[in-house]
Ligand SMILES: Nc1ncnc2c1ncn2[C@@H]1O[C@H](COP(=O)(O)OP(=O)(O)O)[C@@H](O)[C@H]1O
């Protein structure tokens with residue numbers, strides 16, 4: 054059995070909003086293993102960031118549990134930064150504009166009274182491929198890619214076993230995106246860190262993730278090994294997402310766009326939540342919430358899955 058660093062068990066997060074309640078995370082369970090990259094994908098609004106915040110203890114769970122290295126998150130917020138590093142989408146927003154780069158990278162070390170701060174600063178700077186001559190600059194004096202490298206150095210500062218990345222390359226140019234993904238891979242190979250990689254961009258997910266979880270309206274609809282999932286998506290939603298990615302072979306062909314809108318998240322939907330947009334819909338989907346079906350390395354929640362690809 055692979056060793057889990059993070060276990061999410063039937064987690065539920067709700068928001069009370071005018072006109073009702075949004076169950077942004079609705080009974081999500083998975084585990085993140087030592088040294089692996091697990092991606093969470095889905096369209097905007099499916100609950101990815103809320104899940105990330107719950108893992109960081111920033112959103113309380115209504116029910117369920119999140120266990121980091123054997124310890125429930127809600128009970129130990131203080132030591133959390135030592136256990137989870139965080140890289141957000143926009144490094145410009147996550148770095149203090151008034152702080153020089155040196156201070157941004159050093160700060161977690163100082164807060165946690167770590168020794169040999171200067172040494173560690175050099176080490177981290179090298180590790181993320183930055184030059185120490187940049188230490189005295191301010192964030193606005195760096196490029197987008199350099200800023201994201203600073204954010205990664207900060208996230209790694211305390212050597213957490215888990216790094217949570219929420220759309221880490223979404224704000225970057227394509228060429229820079231690849232560099233950042235390669236950097237994450239290098240760091241993982243070196244330190245056996247586990248990445249929880251949140252993204253709506255399937256191209257980067259396919260490149261970086263060992264396993265992938267697909268979410269729709271707060272729920273997992275399919276999960277499995279990335280290779281298998283991309284080669285043979287079984288949930289109609291996964292298939293639609295994958296088919297809508299423009300690939301080299303498909304350039305010149307209009308990508309299929311997923312039809313319809315995501316339903317109002319305040320609605321309590323009976324049966325399958327994806328049914329309003331699903332071309333495989335059958336009668337049962339209206340009334341019965343699909344149970345999990347296991348197949349090879351994956352699980353999906355669907356009454357009438359897409360046909361297997363050869
Ligand atoms: N603080 C909040 N208050 C009310 N609703 C929220 C809040 N944060 C997120 N939501 C709602 O929860 C759902 C999931 O949002 P989010 O986790 O940001 O999705 P994603 O990161 O996948 O785009 C959305 O319907 C969103 O509008």
Ligand SMILES: [Mg+2]
Pocket residue numbers: 101102103
């Ligand atoms: Mg988000």
